Amino acid sequence: MTTAPRKRTILAVDDDQKTRHLLKLYLEKHQYVVQLAHDGASFRNEFERYKDDLILVILDVMLPDTDGFALCQMVRNRSAVPIIMLTASSDETERIVGLELGADDYIGKPYSPRELLARIKAIHRRTGMADAAGAPRFLRFAGFCLDRLERTLKGPDGAQITLTAMDFDLLRIFAEHAGEVLDRSRLMEQTRGRDLGPMDRSLDVQISRLRQRLGDDGKQPALIKTVRSSGYVLSVEVSASHE
Known part of the structure; x- marks a missing residue:
């Protein structure tokens, strides 16, 4: 009996509908399965639903009902899945807080989808290294x-x-x-x-x-x-x- 290959599922949360839509379209062109959330509550629901398939989480720092830091801490307490944080702030302190909570990388907003894809591939090249x-x-x-x-x-x-x-x-x-x-x-x-x-x-x-x-x-x-x-x-x- 063969085991079905694991889906390359990415879960992303961003409160901007246009940004979510464009991110999903772009990443799906590159053979990723993308699940979306618009706030902290929907993210938690989607994380519970897809956590066994996730290869990456993308967290916007600013959300209407919580912030990306709280979600980062929640994810890291339950999973070692790589985390990329999106921040519109140029404040270094904000980025350091994310890293201290367990994020693996961060990208400043606005960002190029090509840069995001490059960062994703870089993380997966590293985490996919076998013997x-x-x-x-x-x-x-x-x-x-x-x-x-x-x-x-x-x-x-x-x-x-x-x-x-x-x-x-x-x-x-x-x-x-x-x-x-x-x-x-x-x-x-x-x-x-x-x-x-x-x-x-x-x-x-x-x-x-x-x-x-x-x-x-x-x-x-x-x-x-x-x-x-x-x-x-x-x-x-x-x-x-x-x-």
Whole structure:
């Protein structure tokens, strides 16, 4: 008995009807299934209905009955599905709040549908990475076990640690390059597929959140260390294996 392929379903919430319509038309041309919501209540209903099929959630920050931050937190508490947030604000604080709550990327409004599609594809290239070219499936360090195929992380006590798609990609890069100082621009390009702006703190927020996931002291980290004026480094030994 064969298993039916999983639908490539995206759930998007935006209170502007024209924006929703255009987004749906554009993404469906690129073979995505798009479900729409116009406010927080309808989004929650659609999320419950389609959560097992979702490969991405798109959240507008400003909504009539709630905000995208509350929805982001709700989704992240229940799922590791990638989240892109849409914001009309140029305020960096707003974007940082979204990342701290578990968003994987953000796009400023108004936005180009082509840019949105590029961001979606970039996220799915990263999250769709399997055990390519026979590379070892498991990366182990300091009692942790990172499964590159299942995209999961187990702690020293054997319990699974919840990671967002961005958390996982960042940790995988560190583990694959343990002991190597990785500059911020390189990390930004490899995890977000774009250049790091001069005032962009999103990567630093992401690393701070990843340290929290690992129980790594932000003031005196033992795992992911800051190298002043250079970048970051995973400073523990990593072993790789297929089992």
